[in-house]
Amino acid sequence: MGDRKAVLISAVIFVIFIALTAITGYLQIKMIVKNIEGQLENEGELVFNHLKREIDINLEYLNLLEEVPTVITPKFLSIMVYDDAIIDELYSYLKEIKDLRKEEIPLSNFIIVDEKGEVQAKRGEVSIDGSQITSFLTKKEGTFIRLPSKKNLLTIGVKLNGSTIFFSIDDRELASLRKRLTIKEIIDNEGRRLNVMGINLYDERGAPYLPLIARPPKDAHTLKKRLNSKYLPDFTIEIFLSKRFALDLTKRMAVNFVFILAGLSLSGSICTYIIFFLVRRHERKLREFEKEFETKERLVSLGRLASGMAHEIKNPLNAIGISIQRLKREFVPGDGKENEYLQFIDIIRGEISRIDRIVEEFLLSTKAHLPFTVENVGEILEEVRLVLSEKASEKGLSIKNNTERQVMVLCQRDRIKQVFYNIILNGIEVMDTPGGVIDISYAVKDGEVHIAIKDLGPGIKREDIPRIFEYYYTTKHKGMGLGLPISYMIVKDHGGDIRVHSEEGKGSTFIITLPIKKI
């Protein structure tokens, strides 16, 4: 339950953190987009002002041209030679029209004839007679030109896809075309020069003044406002500025942000998991420590009690022992029950010895105050081996000590000796196969000596392993359940540890870890 709560709290905090980061990032991107749009607006204003001024200056010249100013400047001279450009532009426009229709022709006076000279469409008056038309149609030339004179207007004929158009232009229409073309040129050139996507100009009625040169592009920022020009008073201009840069920037920022968010989410998840894992491990260790501490406390208090009791028990035991010896030696009955008597005496002596040994163990296990000395582990193990070899050989077993290398540890010699004694003795007691070997070895690693005592007994059941160091827990018929908990307590007092690897039917290995004394 606690774990779930911890996970939930971590997850909620993490989600809040990610949500806040996402909101901050989103607002940040929005702010940048707004700034970019503001910048585009300014850019549009600059382009607008520039175009307005350019149109004003050029139209001023055109207006003055009709009256011819007092002083002729080079500019006026160039405007005067501009008419051929206007006619050329008109020619290009007419050539682009696939099907010549009356309403598409931006002229006041024109006539369209077919190859035979039959009139197909007409508007206004064209100062050309039938004979001139017929004459031109029979010729190879593609263009008919009659320059203006006192009697006639400028008249031009152009052959276009099977039809021929003749048009006359007076000074007024020429001026209008000149104006239109001048503005078109300004818009084309300046638009290109200032890297604008497109510019449209609308007249006072809102109709396109020029053919719509730019449809609203997809990724464009549009600035539409009244031109307020002195010469085009109620005209409106529409400027399309590329938003591609802004969109690219926004897209890149969004992608980067998503990556950052993903990175944060991933690292956050990993961190949360690590923290959760560490907390769990810490809690587990804490629980283990508490349990160990509790066991130790229990053992210590038990030890104190045992110590007191041991002293109390030992004295009567001595008296009983001496009395038993006297009974055996001096008070043997003579009524044919001697043997039975002596048998009982031996049983009593044996049990007294057992009680004495238990008391001794208790006394030793609680002697935490004994002085620490630097000892060679191999020597202690060899001593234990010698003590227990006879017991092992009684069952046809042997103990093999492979600890030749000298490893020094700071320890309470007698207590550590008891640990080894208990574990090896356990091994002897659980092994029933003659010829079996109890193997003792050790390895040094990371400033610790790992002593392995391996028996070939029946092994410990998996479910029993966690309980073997518990007080009074035993699987042996005659076991007291004291040896391993006492050994465990002694090893822990030395800053070490005992672990067991056991496989049912194959034996067990006890690994005692002790810190090495550096000399």
Added chain:
Amino acid sequence: MKKVYLFFILLTCLTSPLLAQDSYEDFERGLNLSGPQRAKIEDIKKKYMAEWKTINREIMGKRMELRDLYRNPNQSGERIERLHREIFELESLREDLFGRYKAELSKVLDEKQKERYNDFSNAEKRRGMSPMGIRRYGR
């Protein structure tokens, strides 16, 4: 971001000289022509204007003819060459006329007025604002 900065720098560079230039009206007003000066200049203008218009129309006719030739697949190289030469001669004549006009004009203007005229003419050229006078034949 570099593009944006570059755009603004260019725009500033391009628009600054424009903003500094007077309009034609301001220029003419700034000349402060006296009555007799104005009358003399009008006479000079009339003298040249008719000739300019005639030359311009001739040039226009020849250019259209030239354009027609260029669009004709069976064009005559000799004729095109001749037309080019004629247009060039007419343009030179027009330039000469303008040179003569300026010479006569400078006799009427005082030093300050001449300086103003030259400055304004140079500003017009420097601006390069005009789409006018673009040669369109032979495209």
